[in-house]
Amino acid sequence: MGEKLADLQYQPGFGNYFSSEAIPGAxxxxxxxxxxxxxxxYAEQISGTSFTSPRKLNQRSWLYRIKPSVTHEPFKPRVPAHTRLVSEFDASNSRTNPTQLRWRPEDVPDSPTDFVDGLYTVCGAGSSFLRHGYTANKGMKDSAFCNADGDFLFVPQAGRVWIETECGRLLVSPGEIAVIPQGFRFSIDLPDGKSRGYVAEIYGAHFQLPDLGPIGANGLAAPRDFLAPTAWFEEGLRPDYTIVQKFGGELFTAKQDFSPFNVVAWHGNYVPYKYDLHKFCPYNTVLVDHGDPSVNTVLTAPTDKPGVALLDFVIFPPRWLVAEHTFRPPYYHRNCMSEFMGLIYGAYEAKADGFLPGGASLHSCMTPHGPDTTTYEATIARVNAMAPSKLTGTMAFMFESALIPRVCHWALESPFLDHDYYQCWIGLKSHFSRISLDETNVESTDKKTGASE
Ligand SMILES: O=C(O)Cc1cc(O)ccc1O
Ligand SMILES: [Fe+2]
Known part of the structure; x- marks a missing residue:
């Protein structure tokens, strides 16, 4: 593995037309x-958009490979069937639930579990948008996965993942993300022996960088910080190789006698890629009021409605908080979009405890939520000492979607479900007084911080 990890080359850029040769002249x-x-x-095209998609959206790559990907035995339903992977959401496998839900981190199992076995669906909608988690403790041996249904966005939380793809290899550490677009075959190995993380799956759309509007031409995730792999291939016989294909939500397997990672050269703009979240350039409030989290959007998968996302991937990275006479943690709110959150490391600013790295929360469409009681009380206790402060050592994220998720039965019955989650808000007490203290607070805050002088 050490040898595999060394000297990995990437190509920078988002949405570029890349080209890469493992052998010059290929x-x-x-x-x-x-x-x-x-x-x-053999020449083979992989189309990530319909042939006739408008040019600015059209995505395809040409792969030049030792044998074409068609050379395999027929697909058969995978045995054993996967029990925790769902994609058609209906009453048989999931239900809607407007309550605030929170899960503690899942344990990585003791029994040998690779990425495919360790992938499980938490919630999703229709057959068009899902959120999964995974826990794995062994690499995928002589097998590759292919998601014919949609794109995977990987958010490893503990333990690195080594992803071999038809375009080359990606090493993805916690704090980085990777996107494997629909149809690419990939195999996951675990350099640290085990890994746990989150996966969002989107159907019918690909991720884009968000528009920056009045922010201007720079800021947030920079295109050059996205890294695509360089061509790499395996040759020779692999007598018992299995392709596991997720197709219409079900798993199928097909045997072949060579590695699917036999692409010697490729070119195009349909590629797997990774991104280091620490490179994100956040924009934030510099005077008053807590801004909406959309300002921290890393990637967005659009719907046909302008500004309405199938999935926004939003992060809450380390940053300075300097707002004056402002409640700095997230405001209390209800949102027509559904919010699934995870924590990669550290603590999240709105939750003093209970929201753990590797855990998750789901606040569905119009479900009220916001800072817990401890966070609220601690924040207003500091009302007269609001010096600039830096949030450090934390990386939380949100998958935000216009769709209403159904939650899988197993996830609602999971021992990791935090049945006391609601308690974190029960202690919020009335601070109501008919005589407002606002004006005096504002004045003393500004004087004490010195920030506005
Ligand atoms: O609910 C959350 O914690 C996510 C969130 C963060 C924020 O800063 C503002 C709104 C929002 O939904
Ligand atoms: Fe929220």
Whole structure:
């Protein structure tokens, strides 16, 4: 594994037309599909958008491989069937639940579990948007996974993942994310022996960088910080290799006698990629009021309605808090969008305890939520000492979606479900007084911080 980890090369850029050769000269120069390809390779196109999608949305890549991906035995339903993977959400496997839900981190199992076995669905909607988690303690051996249904956004939380793909390899550490678009075959190994994380799956859309509007041309996630792999291939016989294909929410397997990672060169703009969340350039309040979390959007998967996301991937990274006479933690709110949150490390600003790294919370459409009692009381106790402060050592994130998720039965019955979650708000007491103290507070806050002088 150490040898595998060394010297990984990436190509920077988001949405670029990349090209990469593991052997110089492997890429046809003047056309995509020559009569005979250089080095005797097969040409194969992978289309991530319909052929006729508008040019600015069109995504496809050309792979030049030792054998084409079609060379395998027929697909058969996978045995054993996967019990915790759901994609058609209905009353048989899930229910809606408007209450605030929170889960403690799942344990990584003791029994040998690779990424495919360790992938489980927490919640989702229709057949169009899902959130999964995974826990794994062994690499995928002689097998590759292919999601024919949609794109995977990986958010490892503990333990790195080594992802071999048809375009090359990605090493993804907690604090980084990776996107494996629909249809790419990939295999996951675990350099640290085990890994746990979150996965969002989207159907029918790909991730884009958000528009920056009045922020301007720079800020948030910079295109050059996204890294695509460079061509890498395996050759030779692999007598018992299995392709596991998720297709219509069900798993199928097919045997072949070679590695699917046999692409010697490729070019195109449909690629897996990774991004280090620590490179995010956050924008934030510099005078008053807590801004909406959309300002921290890393990637967005749009719906047809302008500004309405199938999935926004939003982060809450380390940053300075400087707002004056402002309640700095998230405000209390209800949202027509549904919010699934996870914590990669540290503590989240709205929850003093109970929201643990590796855990998750779900505040569905119009379900009220906000800071817990401890956070609220501690914040207003500091009303006269609001010096600039830095949030450090934390990385939380949110999958925010226009769809209303159904929650899988097993997730509602899980021993990791925190039945006392509601208690964190029960202690919020009335501070109501008919005589407002606001004006005096404002004045003393500004004087004490010195920040506005
Ligand atoms: O609910 C949450 O903690 C996420 C969130 C954070 C924030 O700063 C503002 C709104 C919001 O939904
Ligand atoms: Fe929220």
């Amino acid at each position: 890429l046809p120069r003047d056309q995509n599909s020559p009569l005979v390809c250089p080095l005797g390779l």
